Amino acid sequence: MKEPTYVKPGIPVYSHRDGKGANRVRFLAWKDSLDFIRRLWIHPGLGACLNRNWNEPCPVCEEAKRQLDQGTGYRKLVREGLLLGKTPRILAQIIDRNDEETGVQIWDVAGSEIEIAIMNLSVHKEYGLIIPWTDPNYGYDLIYDYDSRSDDPKPRNLRRSWQSKLNKGLYDGVMDFDEEIINRLTHAELATICVARRPLK
Numbered sequence: 620m621k622e623p624t625y626v627k628p629g630i631p632v633y634s635h636r637d638g639k640g641a642n643r644v645r646f647l648a649w650k651d652s653l654d655f656i657r658r659l660w661i662h663p664g665l666g667a668c669l670n671r672n673w674n675e676p677c678p679v680c681e682e683a684k685r686q687l688d689q690g691t692g693y694r695k696l697v698r699e700g701l702l703l704g705k706t707p708r709i710l711a712q713i714i715d716r717n718d719e720e721t722g723v724q725i726w727d728v729a730g731s732e733i734e735i736a737i738m739n740l741s742v743h744k745e746y747g748l749i750i751p752w753t754d755p756n757y758g759y760d761l762i763y764d765y766d767s768r769s770d771d772p773k774p775r776n777l778r779r780s781w782q783s784k785l786n787k788g789l790y791d792g793v794m795d796f797d798e799e800i801i802n803r804l805t806h807a808e809l810a811t812i813c814v815a816r817r818p819l820k
């Protein structure tokens with residue numbers, strides 16, 4: 620898989636494996652946090668949106684607005700990555716239970732639908748308890764199928780494993796989302812990429 624531009628260079632990004640039940644991952648909480656999932660709005664192929672994520676001026680959004688004012692169609696701008704599409708990215712840090720030696724990797728999937736599926740799996744149906752996904756002793760793994768040949772490849776048939784232990788040493792590799800994972804470009808850097816990939820008309 621090509622490394623996404625919104626993740627810092629050198630950070631390992633998980634590649635989904637093909638087949639039924641071939642993916643089994645344990646979520647780890649972000650450093651100094653209880654959360655294990657983060658939402659990131661991106662301009663596909665360009666980078667993380669400075670406005671939607673951090674409420675700062677974003678050169679890509681500015682360019683989109685300029686083109687909208689000139690009469691360029693909304694859909695065309697979404698297709699070209701200048702306007703944000705409907706789905707943000709969902710990022711988590713995981714241990715691949717089928718390859719634990721690789722250590723902590725970033726799990727990066729398209730937004731909303733997966734987030735809702737995970738939320739639905741996060742409550743125990745009978746007891747109403749919140750599932751402690753990330754606990755080293757009593758945690759659960761997420762298991763899912765993936766078919767890279769489908770028209771819309773994505774994690775499907777998400778389900779919970781039985782409770783299982785995870786080697787505590789693997790938790791030493793946890794990272795901080797904002798400081799260590801996200802490639803947060805400056806306005807000037809993102810503007811340069813935007814101009815290089817899409818010459819201004």
Ligand SMILES: [Zn+2]
Binds near residue numbers: 671
């Ligand atoms: Zn933007």
